[in-house]
Amino acid sequence: MTLPLSYVHPTPDSPWGTYLMQVDRVVPYLGHLAKWVDTLKRPKRVLIVDIPIEMDNGDVAHFEGYRVQHNLSRGPGKGGVRYHPDVTLEEVMALAAWMSVKNAAVNLPYGGAKGGIRVDPKTLSLKELERMTRRYTSEIGIIIGPQRDIPAPDVNTNPQIMAWMMDTYSMNTGSTATGVVTGKPVDLGGSLGRVKATGRGVFVTGREAARRINLNLEGARVAVQGFGNVGSAAAELFAQAGAKIVAAQDHTGTIFNTRGFDLADITAHVRDTGGVGGFKGAEPMAGEEFWDVDCDILIPAALEGQITADRARRIKARMVLEGANGPTVPTADDILADRGVLVVPDVICNAGGVTVSYFEWVQDFSSFFWTEDEINVRLDKIMIGALKKIWDTADRHKITLRTATFAVACERILKAREERGLYP
Numbered sequence: 001m002t003l004p005l006s007y008v009h010p011t012p013d014s015p016w017g018t019y020l021m022q023v024d025r026v027v028p029y030l031g032h033l034a035k036w037v038d039t040l041k042r043p044k045r046v047l048i049v050d051i052p053i054e055m056d057n058g059d060v061a062h063f064e065g066y067r068v069q070h071n072l073s074r075g076p077g078k079g080g081v082r083y084h085p086d087v088t089l090e091e092v093m094a095l096a097a098w099m100s101v102k103n104a105a106v107n108l109p110y111g112g113a114k115g116g117i118r119v120d121p122k123t124l125s126l127k128e129l130e131r132m133t134r135r136y137t138s139e140i141g142i143i144i145g146p147q148r149d150i151p152a153p154d155v156n157t158n159p160q161i162m163a164w165m166m167d168t169y170s171m172n173t174g175s176t177a178t179g180v181v182t183g184k185p186v187d188l189g190g191s192l193g194r195v196k197a198t199g200r201g202v203f204v205t206g207r208e209a210a211r212r213i214n215l216n217l218e219g220a221r222v223a224v225q226g227f228g229n230v231g232s233a234a235a236e237l238f239a240q241a242g243a244k245i246v247a248a249q250d251h252t253g254t255i256f257n258t259r260g261f262d263l264a265d266i267t268a269h270v271r272d273t274g275g276v277g278g279f280k281g282a283e284p285m286a287g288e289e290f291w292d293v294d295c296d297i298l299i300p301a302a303l304e305g306q307i308t309a310d311r312a313r314r315i316k317a318r319m320v321l322e323g324a325n326g327p328t329v330p331t332a333d334d335i336l337a338d339r340g341v342l343v344v345p346d347v348i349c350n351a352g353g354v355t356v357s358y359f360e361w362v363q364d365f366s367s368f369f370w371t372e373d374e375i376n377v378r379l380d381k382i383m384i385g386a387l388k389k390i391w392d393t394a395d396r397h398k399i400t401l402r403t404a405t406f407a408v409a410c411e412r413i414l415k416a417r418e419e420r421g422l423y424p
Contacts, residue, residue: 013308013330022330026407029397039073040097043069044071046068046069046093048064048089049064049065050064052135065115065118067092067115067140067151068089068095068096069111071100071112071417073414074103074111074413076149078113078150078152079095079114079151079152080152080157081136081152082154083157084116085120087118095114098112098326098346099113099354102347108354110354113149134164134168144169146361146365152354162184163188182358189363191375193375194356196233200376201350201355201383202323202350205349206344209344209387215297217238217241218242220297221295222295222296223295223317225249225298226300227301230301230323231302238297243296244259246260247295248261248279248282250302251275252278254284254290256293257282261281261282262281291314292314295317297320298321299320300323301350302327307328308332312339313335318342343402344387348386348405352379355379391404
């Protein structure tokens, strides 16, 4: 595994180390384009910024922020911004790289980018959160823009934060630029269907994969880790298809009910309390027992690195749908493959969000907006077509869906790199 960067020290199971191993595995399927593979192992641009803000009590606090543009060969950078106390440069680099692969996998005209601030947003007041967001936007404003790099929501960020980012960038440039971010409120140029788009993509790819492995969704048992926008939306759609959501886990607790949850009840509980913990319609269980739940479909929709080798040996699901980015470490990937557990990888499974972000960006440029039904039809068509090409590639080379997704995506990225050439 090549470790070309002096400012990170990845391990095989770290986010950047995981990504590099995934790239190494795809090299045999790149043909003559393999000569360009180091392009994928080096982010194009890394920006680290200091974010000083005045707190409500008059003190000045400093936060560290990042914006990484991994590859821009196929178009402007695209990727979310996360606020989390564990954000690191290495993590943001990996997330940006996975965005390059994800955008290419569904053939969107974007490169990959990602941003983050190391902060626990729950410790900030609303005004402090706004001041931090606006200062961060000003600091990264030198590299973002509607045709350069378009941020979006991610962990602990939302439409309101995107509205502040859009407004700050617009004020700094002197004109309203709705296309500088996606995931905005609808009345500021946001797209209908965006909030549930990632979860919908998880469901659509899961439904298509279930058909291929002859798994009937009627009565299928589903376990969901992470019950935010992605996990809850996916759970709702699987329930509508006749599946039972039998287990859920988030930062507030782990719950289980072999008969399945009432989705309306648990959704209301999460909205009122902030998490699944304490839900009366299920039994609490120890967090580590989540990985032993008897289920047909497992949806990790929280953070990266959740499915370790040990957990992979215990998972009882027939299919893993990666709603989160990078939830499975490479050693666990191999174990799941050996055990015959199908993994639909993050770089296709959760690409519904960025696909509808693309729709939002297009609508902002044209000032013509589609209905939610039109959005969903277009999303489903793109996701189904992308998964078919990936599945055909996997069958042809007898490789996993993850390696096949990387093969399809990396070929597109490196072909663009080759055709553009090097300047000067």
